[in-house]
Amino acid sequence: MTGTTAPAAGAEVSALQAALAAEHAAVYGYGVVGAHLTGAALAAATSDWVAHQVARDSLEAMLRSSGTQPVAAAVAYRIPHPVRNSAGAMSLAVTLEDRVATAYLGLVALPATAIRELGARGVVAAAVRAASWRGKTVAFPGFVAGALSPARR
Amino acid sequence: MTCLDSAEEIERGLAGGSVLADRTRRAVLAATAVGLPLLAVSGCKGVGALATPPKPAPDVAVLRSAIAAEEVMIARYDAVIRRSARLARGLRPLRDEHLLHLAQLRSRLIVPLGRANAASASPSVSGRTLHEHEAAGQGSAGHGSAGHGEAGPGAVPAGAAAISFLQAAERAAAADLLRKLAVASPSLAQLMASVAASETTHVAALSAARGAGRL
Numbered sequence: 001m002t003g004t005t006a007p008a009a010g011a012e013v014s015a016l017q018a019a020l021a022a023e024h025a026a027v028y029g030y031g032v033v034g035a036h037l038t039g040a041a042l043a044a045a046t047s048d049w050v051a052h053q054v055a056r057d058s059l060e061a062m063l064r065s066s067g068t069q070p071v072a073a074a075v076a077y078r079i080p081h082p083v084r085n086s087a088g089a090m091s092l093a094v095t096l097e098d099r100v101a102t103a104y105l106g107l108v109a110l111p112a113t114a115i116r117e118l119g120a121r122g123v124v125a126a127a128v129r130a131a132s133w134r135g136k137t138v139a140f141p142g143f144v145a146g147a148l149s150p151a152r153r
Numbered sequence: 154m155t156c157l158d159s160a161e162e163i164e165r166g167l168a169g170g171s172v173l174a175d176r177t178r179r180a181v182l183a184a185t186a187v188g189l190p191l192l193a194v195s196g197c198k199g200v201g202a203l204a205t206p207p208k209p210a211p212d213v214a215v216l217r218s219a220i221a222a223e224e225v226m227i228a229r230y231d232a233v234i235r236r237s238a239r240l241a242r243g244l245r246p247l248r249d250e251h252l253l254h255l256a257q258l259r260s261r262l263i264v265p266l267g268r269a270n271a272a273s274a275s276p277s278v279s280g281r282t283l284h285e286h287e288a289a290g291q292g293s294a295g296h297g298s299a300g301h302g303e304a305g306p307g308a309v310p311a312g313a314a315a316i317s318f319l320q321a322a323e324r325a326a327a328a329d330l331l332r333k334l335a336v337a338s339p340s341l342a343q344l345m346a347s348v349a350a351s352e353t354t355h356v357a358a359l360s361a362a363r364g365a366g367r368l
Contacts, residue, residue, distance in 0.1 A: 101350070105346060105347065108346045109340070109342060110339070116334045116335060117334065120334055120346040120350075123350045124327075124349060124353050127347075127351065128353055128354055128357055130354075131354040131357060131358060136358070137351060137354040137358050138250070138351065138354075139250040139253040139254060139351055140257070141347050141351055142343070142350065143343075148253075148257050
């Protein structure tokens, strides 16, 4: 890495914990998502749920190997909007994936190449899942909506 | 502006990492490209008035490459869109996202006056033909017939092959961005990762649209 000052190791731990927290939320949230889906959509939700469990376990292992206690999952999470049907479930899945992508984007800003690559893989994977649930693509996955929009006059 | 102010501005930029650090990044790149000569003539000690211009920051080369790749991608989409009204409707949203990528990348690189017509800083995609991009060795995905020297849109295959061609190009572009993450500044690396993710979703979107008969 060139052109940057080395951050404290704490920044790396903090970003990994943020990604882990997002994965915890996604694992919980997909439980809600799956409860409102059937057929192929339910199968997709189950697959994504498993993917988040794998990612969660991997992040926990990374943190433990560096001597850090991984952040624990909350007992419950506040769902950002009511989920009463499949449309609401898919919308929740989009929200979960967008938040996961944003969390992994934080890892991309760190100087360690391996961490950047981990973050980039996380952003890509979440973006692909989000696009599938959203039914369309976005220009800047991981960035807060509108953060990179062209300036309006 | 004092010398100290400039140093602080540059330091802030290099220590960036926020996803919203664009203005600071621009300031850094602007200072790298054009600001230092101004400091020299304003009498700041430590910067010789006639010194050799500083080497461009690593971000400049990465940005130029990414900008050129986006220009090639847009030219490819435009070639297919011009040729097929049937495909155009499905492809325009993806092409438009590439236009947003290009605008965002360009916003981070200020090119000094007199160099505005240089390759990667051309003001419009249409001002440069696909052939020129390919001849410059930029963005060749190594797939299909593009990159083999055929002029302009004719290098892009027609029909269903065009979709496969665009998918291969999207994959290659995303992979190229991810390969360069390690040498980018934090803010630019985030943008590159996001653009690579968007391009990866285009691959799936093209497959889905083709499967649904929209392409």
